[in-house]
Amino acid sequence: MFRPFQAIEDAECVPDPHVRDRLLEAAITFLSAQGDVQSFEVQYAMGYAWYQRCADTKIRSDGVIHHLRNALQINPDHKYALLYLGHHYYDQRQFVEALDIFSKFQDRDFLTLGQAWRDSKVAELVLCCRLQLRDQKNLKEAIHRFCEAMTFCDEQMNPAPKELTETLMGMSSTD
Structure with a gap:
């Protein structure tokens, strides 16, 4: 079946x-x-x-x-x-909608489930959305959240910040 x-x-x-x-x-x-x-x-x-x-x-x-x-x-x-x-x-690339959703997560929502890497991915995507939207006002907070989230990840389960790398590379080629 x-x-x-x-x-x-x-x-x-x-x-x-x-x-x-x-x-x-x-x-x-x-x-x-x-x-x-x-x-x-x-x-x-x-x-x-x-x-x-x-x-x-x-x-x-x-x-x-x-x-x-x-x-x-x-x-x-x-x-x-x-x-x-x-x-x-x-x-x-609907960054306003994505940011609205990712902002609903608390800093350690997935840590309690043994998935700290998901918290770091959410923080990374919040940072990327803020960069894409040129949101200078909240950028420092987003950077801090991302860096802090990365410290909770196990070395074997620490995802490479692929989206952040792509965002920064894209911004450097257009700015």
């Missing part, structure tokens, strides 16, 4: 984008037809599956936003639904 939640989890490790998208599409289709589409778990799973899809299309974007917002209407405090909605807005 097809297990859609397992399929979404398995898709994360599939390197071939076509195979990955087919697996995610099957999970989304199954959940839409079989699942309790009013449940938080189904809405979050469908939003996350849309987020994980490789093709960057309007349909994908609409699916991510629709389902993650529905999940947040059911459970407004769910960290992962909020996190992936923020990531989506950031990926779409």
Whole structure:
């Protein structure tokens, strides 16, 4: 029997984008037809599956936003639904929306879950949004938050600040 939640989890490790998208599409289709589409778990799973899809299309974007917002209407405090909605807005270069979402996180929301690296990633993306928006007023605070968040990361789980590097490189080429 097809297990859609397992399929979404398995898709994360599939390197071939076509195979990955087919697996995610099957999970989304199954959940839409079989699942309790009013449940938080189904809405979050469908939003996350849309987020994980490789093709960057309007349909994908609409699916991510629709389902993650529905999940947040059911459970407004769910960290992962909020996190992936923020990531989506950031990926779409919608920095005002991304900043609004990432600003809802406290400095150590994920530390208590053993995922301090997620706190540092949120702080990095807040900093990137502030840089992209030329928000000089709040920049010092964002830098401090990012640097502090990095100190809580385990050395093996300390993600490279890829987005910050890309933001700074992009700014240096345009300024």
